[in-house]
Amino acid sequence: MKNRLSHRLQNISYSQTLAMSSKARELKNKGYDIINLSLGEPNFYPPDFVLDAAKKAIDEGYHYYTPVSGYLELRETICKKFFRDNGLKYLPYQIVVSTGGKQSIMNVLLSLLNRNDEVIIPAPYWVSYYQMVKLCEASPVIIPTTMETNFKIHPKQLEEAITHQTKLFIFSTPCNPTGSVYSYEELKSLAEIFKKYPKIIILSDEIYEHICYEEKHTSIAIFPDIHNQVITLNGLSKAFSMTGWRIGYIGAPEWIAKSCDKIQGQITSCANSIAQRAAISALQASPMEIEYMINEFKKRRDLVLEMIKEINGFQISKPHGAFYVFPNVSDLFGKKFDGRVIQNSDDLSDFLLEKAQVATVSGSAFGDKDGLRISYASTENKIIEALTRIKKTLM
Numbered sequence: 001m002k003n004r005l006s007h008r009l010q011n012i013s014y015s016q017t018l019a020m021s022s023k024a025r026e027l028k029n030k031g032y033d034i035i036n037l038s039l040g041e042p043n044f045y046p047p048d049f050v051l052d053a054a055k056k057a058i059d060e061g062y063h064y065y066t067p068v069s070g071y072l073e074l075r076e077t078i079c080k081k082f083f084r085d086n087g088l089k090y091l092p093y094q095i096v097v098s099t100g101g102k103q104s105i106m107n108v109l110l111s112l113l114n115r116n117d118e119v120i121i122p123a124p125y126w127v128s129y130y131q132m133v134k135l136c137e138a139s140p141v142i143i144p145t146t147m148e149t150n151f152k153i154h155p156k157q158l159e160e161a162i163t164h165q166t167k168l169f170i171f172s173t174p175c176n177p178t179g180s181v182y183s184y185e186e187l188k189s190l191a192e193i194f195k196k197y198p199k200i201i202i203l204s205d206e207i208y209e210h211i212c213y214e215e216k217h218t219s220i221a222i223f224p225d226i227h228n229q230v231i232t233l234n235g236l237s238k239a240f241s242m243t244g245w246r247i248g249y250i251g252a253p254e255w256i257a258k259s260c261d262k263i264q265g266q267i268t269s270c271a272n273s274i275a276q277r278a279a280i281s282a283l284q285a286s287p288m289e290i291e292y293m294i295n296e297f298k299k300r301r302d303l304v305l306e307m308i309k310e311i312n313g314f315q316i317s318k319p320h321g322a323f324y325v326f327p328n329v330s331d332l333f334g335k336k337f338d339g340r341v342i343q344n345s346d347d348l349s350d351f352l353l354e355k356a357q358v359a360t361v362s363g364s365a366f367g368d369k370d371g372l373r374i375s376y377a378s379t380e381n382k383i384i385e386a387l388t389r390i391k392k393t394l395m
């Protein structure tokens with residue numbers, strides 16, 4: 001019966017981040033002492049004032065469908081947040097609140113892409129961009145980057161990748177999986193290229209914006225010449241540790257926001273009402289309220305950098321944001337450990353799960369077969385134990 005599935009579906013793979021984490025969960029349930037560093041999921045509890053807002057929403061009776069794009073009060077709050085944190089001016093009709101960043105991305109892709117349209121994606125990229133583009137039967141065009149440029153693209157590479165078929169450019173800053181952060185100047189030089197191609201839309205995934213350690217995050221929509229080409233994507237999962245609440249949102253040109261509303265109206269009706277009420281209080285709060293989590297992530301980042309230096313065959317550059325490291329592990333390929341030859345990063349990730357009982361994600365999921373993603377969104381103790389195990393396994 002498998003061939004009864006749509007070609008669209010047969011053309012894509014399972015999310016490797018979620019697949020690895022479910023494998024880790026299964027092994028854990030069977031009694032194995034697995035440390036899961038595969039998923040980008042903060043170990044914190046959401047702040048108390050957010051939990052209180054959700055409880056209050058239940059008591060006050062927010063049990064019904066909301067407007068498709070989200071409560072007006074939430075969209076107004078998001079506009080204020082965009083202005084306060086990013087200097088961006090959006091009006092409530094330009095905001096669409098969705099069931100997580102993933103739905104926001106899919107709404108945008110379904111709104112814009114026709115079969116064979118080209119979508120430029122710098123690699124390493126977040127695992128689902130590529131698969132979602134294929135789900136829309138469009139063509140991902142990959143710009144590879146390396147550790148030497150901190151995994152960032154040069155404007156020349158961008159211009160070379162543009163063709164008549166280019167519809168969209170998708171990237172994240174801070175980046176999942178590399179943790180690299182584009183500076184104001186770097187974004188400005190990319191904006192200068194986009195300005196020459198006003199039909200190209202930029203989807204800027206800024207879900208890690210607060211998790212930035214060295215410099216302040218910049219939104220590419222800040223450049224007035226291209227503001228109308230940009231969709232700014234954000235959500236509550238990472239900054240407020242609310243992964244399961246599923247709240248994402250975009251600020252976009254009106255015509256795109258309207259089409260996302262149209263799609264969402266047919267697919268989910270609206271995002272969860274209680275989570276939306278909680279999101280209002282989260283986004284009204286000062287970013288100072290979540291600073292303790294960012295400081296903790298920074299400590300963990302520094303710890304991971306120190307410990308990874310000691311691991312045989314791992315080369316690493318310093319990530320400036322998010323909560324991942326993405327070492328190049330290609331020195332290990334072809335080498336034998338415990339009687340087994342490591343052929344590639346898929347192999348290494350499987351081997352580490354089996355022997356060290358540490359779950360990571362192979363770089364191939366992110367379009368870089370030489371990398372391995374390790375999330376440090378877990379507790380310090382677990383990180384220390386996991387990296388010690390990896391070091392011993394690869395001695």
Ligand code: GLU
Nearest residue numbers: 015017018038039040176
């Ligand atoms: N975005 C997180 C990650 O990359 C969560 C899992 C997912 O949705 O891919 O690990």
